[in-house]
Amino acid sequence: MKAAYFERHGGPEVLQYGDLPDPVADKGEIVIDIHAASVNGADWKVRAGAYSQITEFPYVCGRDFSGTVSGIGEDVDEFALGDAVFGVCQVGQEGTYAEKIAMDAKLVARKPDGVSHVDAAALSLIGLTALVSVEDTLALQSGETILIQGGAGGVAGFAIQLAKHIGAHVITTASAGNHDYVRGLGADEVIDYNVRDFTEAVSDVDAVFDTVGGEVAMRSFSVLRSGGRAAFIASGSTAPESPRDDVRSLRPRVGRDRPHLERILELADAGAVTVPEVVTYRLEEAATAHRVSEGRHLRGKLVFSMR
C-alpha cells in the first residue's frame, strides 16, 4: 500500500510518500481500504516528537478515516467486505495516512451513503472530541453561556454548532478574517483576539472550552463565574492547575467508541452540525498539509482524499 510516513522526527520535510506492507486483520479486527483521512492538530506534534519519541520507524500518523472493509479477521461477524465505515483509531494507534489500516472492528461505525468519505473523515475525531468535551465533560446546558477559544479550528467549529444546538449562548475568539465563518457556524459573539483582550470583553461565563492552549488557556480561568468550569484539550494530557478555587479545571478523556460516532451522524442527520470548511490534499502532499496545520491558522479541516 501507499502511505505517507517518516523515518525520524523533524519538520514537515521528513514526511515521505512510498510503499509499506499491507496490514492484516488480527482477531477482532477488520482491514479498511481508506478513502479519506483527516489531518488533526496532534499530527504535526507527533511528527515533531513533541509528545514522546517514537522508536519504531517507518511511522505512519493519522487518527481518523473513512473507507470500505477489505479484510475481516476471526470473530468479526458484523461487517461484510465492501461495507462503508468510518471512525477513529484506538488511543495509542495511528496510521491513517495510508491506503489501508487494520483496526478493532468494535470501534468502527457504518458510514451512511448520504455522507461522503471526505466528510466522514473530517467529522470523526473533531466530532468525538467536541462531544466528549462539551456534552460529557462540561455538561453544557441550555441557557448557559460558553466561551469557545479558537473558533475557526476544527474541534471548535464542531463545538460551536453543538453548543448552539444545546441552546447555549456562544462566544468565540477568532481573527477578523474568520468572523463571518464562525458566525455562520452559530457563534453569537466573536472577539478578535488580535485587537481585544478576551479577558476584558468577557466575564462570568458558565463554561470555557479551550482549543488553543498556552497562555490563552491559563487566562481563560478569569472569565468564569464562580462555580464555572473549563475544559482544556490543547494543554497536555492533564488539566492545567486553576489559579482559582471556585472553578473547575477539566481535561476531557477522549476515548474511542461507536456510540459517539453514531451521535455525530445523528447530529449531522438532524442538521444540527455541518462539516466545517474542508480543504483536500493528496497523500503525496502530506508535508504541505502539515505546514498548513502547523501554521496554527487553519480554518476548518484538511483531509487527504485517496481514491
Ligand SMILES: NC(=O)c1ccc[n+]([C@@H]2O[C@H](COP(=O)([O-])OP(=O)(O)OC[C@H]3O[C@@H](n4cnc5c(N)ncnc54)[C@H](OP(=O)(O)O)[C@@H]3O)[C@@H](O)[C@H]2O)c1
Ligand atoms: N483528543 C484530544 O485531546 C484532541 C483531539 C483533537 C484536537 N486536540 C487539540 O486541540 C487543538 C485544536 O486542534 P484543531 O485541529 O481543532 O485546530 P487547530 O488547527 O490547532 O487550530 C487552528 C485554529 O486556531 C485558531 N487560533 C490560533 N491561535 C489562536 C488564539 N490565540 N486565539 C484564538 N484562536 C486561535 C486559528 O484561528 P485564527 O486564524 O482565527 O487565529 C485557527 O483557526 C490542538 O492543540 C489539538 O492537538 C486534542
